[in-house]
Amino acid sequence: MTDLISGRENLEDIQFIGAVGGFSNSDVLGSAKGWAGAFMYNEKARIALENFFNRPDTLSVGICNGCQLFIELGLINPDHKDKPKMLHNDSHKHESGFTALTIQKNNSIMLSNLAGSTLGVWISHGEGKFQLPYNEDQYHIVAKYHYDSYPANPNGSDYNTAMLCDKSGRHLVMMPHIERSLFQWHWAHYPSERNDEVSPWIEAFVNARKWIEKH
């Protein structure tokens, strides 16, 4: 972030960005709020990100805190009057667990070829509840929790949403940590009969590379 604010980095030669998890500014004034403020009110950082999203040859993924950031910036549903929001989990506390996601039929460049799968994944967040003010058909929901009740759905998200993407399929946000669920040994429970070097989640990143190589 310091590099973007100072203009040392402008993302011009980058084709894929990931905004990562954590507690930016300790979640003071709301998760990712201060991070979003640093983009919105810093000319250099704001323009670098805007230009990146406007280029047709780019992809992005926002995970956990990064998801909260891109939602706060309104980047996933830019044409909606009422934007999606990320709220506190219904339990009003941090939720940590290994749950599973069912991938919906979806337009995400990273995940469309996993549609129909149910896969294990880590979650760890305090503010992961998607508040989606319109009907479900107004959103591109990429994945849902495998059961719609707590604790499999850890936060009480509308439509049981775990991942969302934009209209173009290029910009994906998610609360679960697929990047911490990449290997068999990452999974807190893996089918005992399998012996895999990587889990299917690696395909999300491979799909991203293949798409970029073509564009």
Next chain:
Amino acid sequence: MIYFFKNPHHTIFALQIQRPLTADEIAKLIWLFGGSELLSDESLPGSFVGPRATMITPWSTNAVEITQNMGITAVLRIEEFTEVNPDFNDFDHMLLQKYEGLDQDIFTIHLKPEPVLEVDDIAAYNQKEGLSLSDEEVDYLNALAKKLGRKLTDSEVFGFSQVNSEHCRHKIFNGTFVIDGTEQPTSLFKLIRKTSEKNPNNIVSAYKDNVAFIKGPKLQQFAPLRADKPDFYTIKEFDSVISLKAETHNFPTTVEPFNGAATGSGGEIRDRLAGGQGSLPLAGSAVYMTAFSRLEENRPWEKAMEERDWLYQTPMDILIKASNGASDFGNKFGQPLITGSVLTFEHEEDARKLGFDKVIMLAGGVGYGKNEQSKKLQPATGDKIVVLGGENYRIGMGGAAVSSADTGAFGSGIELNAIQRSNPEMQKRAANAIRGLVESDHNTIVSIHDHGAGGHLNCLSELIESTGGQIDLDQLPVGDPTLSAKEIIGNESQERMGLIIAEEHLQMLKEIADRERAPIYTVGQVTGNHRFTIASSSNGSKPMDLALNDMFGSSPKTIMEDQSIKRTYRDLSYRETDLPLYLNQLLQLEAVACKDWLTNKVDRCVGGRVAKQQCAGPLQLPLNNCGVMALDYQGKDGVATSIGHAPLSALINAAAGSRNAVAESLSNIIWAPLNEGLQGVSLSANWMWPCKNEGEDARLYEAVKACSDFAIDLGINIPTGKDSLSMKQKYPDGEVIAPGTVIISAAAHCTDITAVVEPVLQKKRGEIYYINLSGDKPKLGGSSFAQILNCIGTDTPDIIDPKAFKATFNAIQELIKSGKIIAGHDIGSGGLITTLLEMCFADRDLGANIDLSALKEQDSIKLLFAENIGIVFQADESIEQDLEEKGIIFYKIGQVSEKATLEITNNASQWSFDIDELRDIWFKTSYLLDQKQSGQEKATERFRNYKNHVLNYSFPAHFDGKKPQIDNTKYRPKAAVIREKGSNSVRELANAMYLAGFDV
């Protein structure tokens, strides 16, 4: 001036700025404060609760930085206030205060820093300030003042009391023990040290540094090429060391559980940052011990001893808040917590009250570093002394000295002042800056220490212990302008590291720190004059100027004289027919019951290195007692860690308690394949004992000696540990003594993180076996079973033969390495029956048919509830020959079934236990505690659903499980990770991108 913003939820944000706000800035702030309106009033009527005026909160520091990032300058402070009813009083008085009206003066403190004082009467000053100086130490200081021909300053006396406190100097552990009139040949510390002398094994560094290091494998570092500017990730090989450390924060957690436990975790993480020339934390562990929680009425085992009029917080509140604090720190810092333990206990017998009223909170952890950086270097004259991290506030004044006393011994003002506050995000920034240097090809840090007890005084004096150094008081970062010199150098504001670096390398460190937004202060330099001097460069005041010899030179030898006391505790009486009732109660004891309430709020995946954490099976229940972290992203080498303790067994026999604690930690870590088997394990021993109470010093000596002897016999070492020897709570009408406790943390290099065994029986595979590692007959003394009968008992199990223990341990290791063990679990709290049940809990339609007749124990209660150290595992029958060849005694006790019942036969007795029903009973205590943290509604939903949310996957048909093959001769598209201070998942995302073929 102060502006007030009000949001729709009646929160007031008070913003202090040096100049008026512009319209543009007001618009930004309205957005930042979530659509608040700016009030036009200069003052607001009504009652409010907000932070204490004198303390700028970490929250404010973050909020001010956010405004800076948004281009608003000159903001001094932002705090949150909540409007309340005038008679509202239910808030934390330590952190908050009530305001009658808010005005332009709320942040004005009518306090001037106190000048440097010359102390006339050291004894009186000691008394007044609660410094815990002994009479000999007061005499020493009087003599010192005479020798110097001047009065000592308040800073010098205070500083001396901190650096020479029991907390820092371990006078008891280094002291002489005279038991029953006989002087013991060695100190406690020497007993522990002997384990490393006899069995140096893989030790790289022991006792002298902030952590212990043992030799680790060759690893691949995945890190940006440089840390001072954006650069691409590269892979480099290095020889590693593995770090192990455990600390306790018992006193602060008793008094203020959230911050006490949070800063306990934070402080322990800083220790693992400060090994050698810098090292990196990987994962944490936590142990909580309190009095009974009294969650609901119908818990008869909690009735025997009358509830106390708790001095600070109830045990239930401590359990919730302390674990919230430890979890919050790790979650925000970005360290997963992968193993832990809980024990609740109180007992009254012969008018003697025992219990963890003074609680135990242990924070431990493992990490790694580079072998070439594993030793601190010698500072050279002229080297710079640097502080990295947060500013000084009036926080934690005198914690080192106060924590060395019984709780309740001082006025609560002194005790509350001594509690620290946590700011994990600040620590993350400092840690990132240190990581930048540790990962570089040439780490220029000469020496590094963390700030903990004793603040700058301890940290900086340790850094220059062998050389001397001059500190400029004006350069120490001050967050509270009213601090006196003594308070600046002695407060325990957290999240700071001190280090020494040569002047020529300072610029690089500054660039890295600036990029990580880690505040950095050059505060002094190494002199070589063997003095510790703190002076103001602007006004010449000199609060501290002592020769190091004088500062550390007091060596009043501590002599602990005690008589051994033979105590016997009432024996148990029970009936076999009541077994179902006993089991029902036992499964609700916090030590035995499900720990979901702890694991559901603590991060167990951050960093992408967690290979084994608490939860297992399709139901993800917390059953694993062995945690494993990957050392790199290659998925092979790791570090395994586990915990053991047996304080109730130790009440009956202090020596047996130590052996059981060590053996428990080993029966937990056994499930990970370890480099060199048992010999690859190193231990931390943390001693919590109510010293200076009749008979207890003798028991401590016996316990430490047994621990040392047992480790030596097993061929392993104890390269680190800590002691906390004032484990007693004083009440106006009496006192409660905490049972002497040793907590063992074990760590070892795990050679295959994909082959760690879990306690979940597998259907249609293998038989169930039992091995008694204790070699002792089943005995009920000191067990959880005894606890539900309100007894301690007379006879505790012990470990009879260390050689046999070692042989069995290594035989099991071989079976694990050859993939022959399908499932396995230790026998710990709750005995054999709990182990068997737990192995059936984490899946549905899973049970077992068990026949224990071959064990030849007629007393089924003893057989099922005794906590003799042992293991139960599932394997195919080929292991029988392997074990027989090694002469290891084992019993085949049954088979796995696909019906959710546990059928147990012992001779003529038979029981059938319904797994689904008992799983709920076992979960119930967790549910009751969860109500206090997740609310009634969500806790109930969790309790209803946890057993129905079975993990069932459907993998894509095209998936072959192979790593992507990347043609490195081809162009790699460029990806970037965007992060902000506080981000903690950078490496795992970068690694995912890298693996998929991106340049990151």
